[in-house]
Amino acid sequence: MLTYTFSRREKVLMVFLAIFLILVVWYQFVFTATQEQLADLTSQIDAANDQIVTDTLKIKKIDEMEDAIAKYKAEGTVPAVVPEYDNVQALMASLNAVLSGTADYDMTFEDVAVNESGLVQRGVQLSFECGSYEQARSVLDALVNSGFPCSVDEYTITDNEAQRSGNARNAGSGSGTKQQPFSVDVHLTFYEKGNDSVPADVAQATGSASGGNDLSNSLG
Template identity: 25%
Template sequence: MMRREFTQREKVLLLVLVVVLLLSGYVKLFLDPLNAQMSDAQNQLAQAQDLLTVEQTKLARMQKMQTELEDGDISGEVEIPDYDNINNVMIQLDTILTAASDYQMTFAELQFGNELVSRPIQMTFTAGSYSGARAILTALYQCKYCCALSGISVVSSDQNGSGDVKDQEVTVKLTATFYERNHSTIASDAEGN
């Protein structure tokens, strides 16, 4: 076997090779995983901050609703009347819809639940302007009898689209569902127990 001594140049090259191997090993074994962990941690922090923002928004909304309930803006004015309150509902609707230039109502079948009866009424009304229609919708929404508005569509009478919708006559279609207490179901449940 032949032994020969490395030249100065070969020793330097071997030393450079060892340093390169050590640096690449350090990068692959320690630095890359550490950078990946830091990147994951930053992503998790960003997601947590987004979630915190969403939760803070929800909390602010809930606090606002709580304040409105405590101020009495909502809590005491809406009542759920006993079943067959149609006469009172009609008087209320007539009062609200007098602001409309024309209106039609179609009564759907009553829907009986465990404790509530829902009375859906499809209605179409025409108002002189968008703000007039909005005032009627607001009055329906704030009706003293518990109701839900759904399927609302507003159509302007301006056929060619040249005018401002706020100043045009509009036709509104919607379903107003009034709720009533069904005491007969509650009474029969109480007798059955």
């Protein structure tokens, strides 16, 4: 029977080979699997943290709304009720009533759109002239507190007297179109509850009117 005796060098090489094979198996089946589990756990932790942040913001928003409601109740303010779509007739009548004390007012109704919450948004561009800055602010306040929920997207109040004075100095003449002392441009978005009567394409023809005419029956 033949026997073979491994040399010291061969024994060392076999030991290193065995260790290498063990490391390969450990890396393939232990380390890699552990890393994948860690990555999955990290992803779950990140998702949980994102959800916590979202929930925290929601809770903060709810707290702010509750504080605002409590403040309004303490002041005796009646909260505005979101009307059902299509509220354009009642809205136009309300805006006409608010603007009736101004001069040369103009209203332009934009196409409606439905936001992510299912609320119908109705943009309205308004312009009017009035006799004082205080009246301009009073009309703006009345528009916001007209009874229909809305947001003021932007507004400008122009001092026509100062503008005319500057133009007269530059042109050397005071002639020009007669204007009220102040002009106001404001864009508001009014909100309505969506229902089955909202068109599939939520398209609404743009309507406008000016000069203080009653617009209650000009749009359908």
